[in-house]
Amino acid sequence: MSNSSPATIEDVARIAEVSIATVSRAIHTPEKVANSTRLKVSQAIAITGYTTNAMARSLRLGRSNMILVVAPDIGDPNFSNILVGLENEARSHGYGVLIGHTQNDAQRGLEYLKFLNSNQAAGLILFTGILPFGHQTMTAHLPPSVGVFEPVFNGGIPYVGVDDTEGARKVVDLLLAEGHRKIAFIGDSRTRLAYNRRRQGYEAGLDAAHVPPDQRTVFEGDGTIESGRLAVEQLFMRDTLPTAFMCVNDQTAIGVMIGLGARGYDIPNDFSVTGFDDVPQASFMSPSLTTIRQPRTLIGKHAMALLLELLTDGQPPETEILLRPDLVVRNSVAAPSRQWIRR
Amino acid sequence: MSNSSPATIEDVARIAEVSIATVSRAIHTPEKVANSTRLKVSQAIAITGYTTNAMARSLRLGRSNMILVVAPDIGDPNFSNILVGLENEARSHGYGVLIGHTQNDAQRGLEYLKFLNSNQAAGLILFTGILPFGHQTMTAHLPPSVGVFEPVFNGGIPYVGVDDTEGARKVVDLLLAEGHRKIAFIGDSRTRLAYNRRRQGYEAGLDAAHVPPDQRTVFEGDGTIESGRLAVEQLFMRDTLPTAFMCVNDQTAIGVMIGLGARGYDIPNDFSVTGFDDVPQASFMSPSLTTIRQPRTLIGKHAMALLLELLTDGQPPETEILLRPDLVVRNSVAAPSRQWIRR
DNA sequence: ATCGGTCATGTAAAGGTTTACATCGGGATG
DNA sequence: CATCCCGATGTAAACCTTTACATGACCGAT
Secondary structure (H helix, E strand, C coil), X not given: CXXXXXXXXXXXXXXXXXXXXXXXXXXXXXXXXXXXXHHHHHHHHHHHCCXXXXXXXXXXXXXXXXXXXXXXXXXXXXXXXXXXXXXXXXXXXXXXXXXXXXCCXXXXXXXXXXXXXXXXXCEEEEECCCCCCCCHHHHHHCCCEEEECCCCCCCCCCEEEECHHHHHHHHHHHHHHHCCCCEEEXXXXXXXXXXXXXXXXXXXXXXXXXXXXXXXXXXXXXXXXXXXXXXXXXXXXXXXXXXXXXXXXXXHHHHHHHHHHHCCCCCCCCCEEECCECCHHHHCCCCCCEEEECCHXXXXXXXXXXXXXXXXXXXXXXXXXXXXXXXXXXXXXXXXXXXXXXX | CCCCCCCCHHHHHHHHCCCHHHHHHHHHCHHHCCHHHHXXXXXXXXXXXXXXCHHHHHHHHCCCCEEEEEECCCCCHHHHHHHHHHHHHHHCCCCEEEEEECCCCHHHHHHHHHHHHCCCCCEEEEECCCCCCCCHHHHHHCCCEEEECCCXXXXXXXXXXXXXXXXXXXXXXXXXXXXCCCEEEEECCCCCHHHHHHHHHHHHXXXXXXXXXXXXXXXXXXCCHHHHHHHHHHHHHCCCCCCEEEECCHHHHHHHHHHHHHCCCCCCCCCEEECCECCHHHHCCCCCCEEEECCHHXXXXXXXXXXXXXXXXXXXXXXXXXXXXXEECCCCCCCCCHHHHHC
């Protein structure tokens, strides 16, 4: 019962008095096995405590039951919530989740190539900004893959994200409803799809409200806290000050709040600030940050489900899944300061 | 060159004009192969782009190159930082990290047993509070394992954590130095080792300063935000109010701050509050929280290193590794309010 | 009674690797 | 020159599973 080495299919076969082939069939295609035999086999399995050796199975089948998830930084709190969704979905289908992070180092990405080449992962989940294996040439050798947040490479890989345009639109509509007309947009890199879509939502909102866009209040940074702080400095040096800062993500918004705080301004009374993503600390800041919630666990779940479908059916049912972004209203937005309106 | 199916050791052998055994030796025990042969083999490897099939290797060797990491909640930001350390260390030794989370559900833990039984994981990293597989009986079947934060089961499994006693001592010493004499200790479950050690540090500090302990200011909760809030309510109903709240973890401290804020008190002017762990939001709260930093990435690194040692040497070099906790002084501590001193 | 067909089961190969053991050749030693 | 030994390499078995194909029994139809 508690042998030193784990039971093999042969042990089960011997006890059930059938061949190993029958045992294998009883497990994987029970309809091909007579009822009486199936019973004997399941009893033998119970006695021996047999579980299939995944190594041997994967070797024979030519594919594993592992999904490799590669992110730029697994220490990022945004990441961990997605991981929950990914893992739950995978496990409930008998798959395991293998993780890796590149820390934006191309060399690191290459190391994960080993896992793929050595057949250790049946599928791949790629996060924003990951270009793990250098060349697009590699794409041909990639296993079934799904992107998270944004498309990977130049497409060809389906992805799951949030509707950035709609999210941005919700934010700008809130600011407009509060009475803001001069709304700065603090973005990150123009090369990022999320940036472009969010900005698109921003512009669509202004347009719908017949507010003429003002290029002088659009700032491009890199999405970091520091870049938000810098944006404030730059905007104060220009002649037109906004009454609200709409930021492409929460990190930038935090930077903006720090920058405004350093100049002695009060948020939201002097300026309104909004973010995007709803990072964990957004609710703990003072004032707490009005932002867009990314349904992270759900994104993870959908991404994994899509990948598993890909693994069995071969063809992706959809190439792009966009989830609904929810506006989270907190305390960083108020009506524009009379001080600025009066100007 | 870009064959459809990946190159096998046989392809390499054919090109290098040696046997597959020699190829295997050239890779794993190069000192047993003549220089000239080794060269031929490595050229053949370069030509074919061969990488060892991990499935076949694991099958033959009887163990995989995966480490299973099981945590109560992978969505917890504390977890992700440790994961970084774990993953870096593992990867640099050719191991992959497989993750799982139980969400404090014993049933879930059982599902991960499959991975272990099916030889898919060579080792196991267990987090605090995890009792993944029901009975201790299972311990016998567990692969080499290492605990994080606290010992697992009744011992027998080495672990890596932070020196809780010393950390608590640093906190209480700070509060004492500020002039506090009535310091409440808000704990979580008495069954947790961390609680007991931190409280031990708290009492040792009071003792060293010749401050008599007051049982009425010790509160036991469950480590959640709500429990911190509740502690405040309870303490206000008793006759002796502290001037400082020393909390067993940051969650509790956040709850205490919320509770005090709801009663209209100002921190740190009316009361001082301290935490333990330095969760990401600790620096974003207002006031920012004075707490103890857990060297999380380092803990992960050490835990994985210990496990890998265990895997190769069989015996753990140490059974307990305690890292140095650092005091992070922020803005939630000040000298005790004169209002209370005067009483 | 014979045949054809169906269903349940068994046989055996294949998947890629590692390694104990066998073999072979050559240099050192007597 | 015979012997021994050692180093380098090859042969083949083993790890455990899945599945195409073969076998055999049984049943119904002719």
